[in-house]
Amino acid sequence: MTRVVAQGTFDILHPGHVHYLQDAADMGDELHVIVARSVNVTHKEPPVVPDEQRREMVAALKPVDQAHLGHPEDIFVPIERIEPDIIALGYDQHHDDEQLEAALSARGIDCDIRRASPLEAEAADRLLSTGRIIDRIVDERSE
Amino acid sequence: MTRVVAQGTFDILHPGHVHYLQDAADMGDELHVIVARSVNVTHKEPPVVPDEQRREMVAALKPVDQAHLGHPEDIFVPIERIEPDIIALGYDQHHDDEQLEAALSARGIDCDIRRASPLEAEAADRLLSTGRIIDRIVDERSE
Numbered sequence: 535m536t537r538v539v540a541q542g543t544f545d546i547l548h549p550g551h552v553h554y555l556q557d558a559a560d561m562g563d564e565l566h567v568i569v570a571r572s573v574n575v576t577h578k579e580p581p582v583v584p585d586e587q588r589r590e591m592v593a594a595l596k597p598v599d600q601a602h603l604g605h606p607e608d609i610f611v612p613i614e615r616i617e618p619d620i621i622a623l624g625y626d627q628h629h630d631d632e633q634l635e636a637a638l639s640a641r642g643i644d645c646d647i648r649r650a651s652p653l654e655a656e657a658a659d660r661l662l663s664t665g666r667i668i669d670r671i672v673d674e675r676s677e
Numbered sequence: 678m679t680r681v682v683a684q685g686t687f688d689i690l691h692p693g694h695v696h697y698l699q700d701a702a703d704m705g706d707e708l709h710v711i712v713a714r715s716v717n718v719t720h721k722e723p724p725v726v727p728d729e730q731r732r733e734m735v736a737a738l739k740p741v742d743q744a745h746l747g748h749p750e751d752i753f754v755p756i757e758r759i760e761p762d763i764i765a766l767g768y769d770q771h772h773d774d775e776q777l778e779a780a781l782s783a784r785g786i787d788c789d790i791r792r793a794s795p796l797e798a799e800a801a802d803r804l805l806s807t808g809r810i811i812d813r814i815v816d817e818r819s820e
Contacts, residue, residue: 596738673796
């Protein structure tokens with residue numbers, strides 16, 4: 535049984551999220567997703583959708599076996615609990631794979647780090663990402 | 678084999694959609710969802726997310742077996758093709774059940790019409806619906 539962990543903010547769901555999670559699920563037998571809490575999203579604008587609603591929506595997606603909220607102080611706590619064999623990063627997630635590997639080792643967590651594939655070009659072109667959905671709403675619905 | 682059809686706009690997915698689709702799926706063995714094309718959404722603001730992306734996201738949800746885009750001119754065409762045993766309406770969808778039943782009969786479509794249950798009160802209170810997500814984006818992200 536190969537257990538895979540994926541993680542992200544998953545603010546307003548779009549096909550890029552589904553592609554990432556399907557790719558992650560295909561790496562093993564059981565996919566757990568860690569959904570970042572709003573308080574821990576510091577590298578971009580905080581999500582629009584509340585923590586528990588984002589967790590619930592990720593859990594409703596076909597590739598996902600279980601969705602968990604992240605730990606507010608220590609990102610490694612849910613990983614220690616889930617004990618994954620593989621951590622699947624999104625192709626564009628800004629993590630330094632080697633640094634992450636070292637941090638996991640230091641915590642005694644032994645798992646592979648892999649990258650999901652990007653969406654194919656045609657799908658990426660027509661994708662309305664969370665950011666583009668928000669921009670469109672601001673453009674069309676604001677007075 | 679009981680085939681169920683659900684339908685809606687499904688603009689920005691939220692737990693109310695998942696509840697409706699799970700309820701519909703529980704009425705039978707196979708759930709088909711008809712996703713309204715933007716050109717046919719005339720009773721409220723047009724959706725933000727394009728037709729095909731909305732269809733793709735509905736298809737990614739666990740309760741859904743197949744998601745179809747509606748017919749641009751004749752809403753009964755996909756229903757004739759799917760041949761459902763049950764049409765499951767959302768608890769708050771503005772359809773007159775008897776009028777719909779008569780229209781289906783006139784087209785020779787023989788199926789039951791049922792209503793999905795509402796979300797329980799506590800879940801409904803904390804729900805960020807498509808409209809509330811859009812309002813929040815307009816409030817927080819517009820200059």
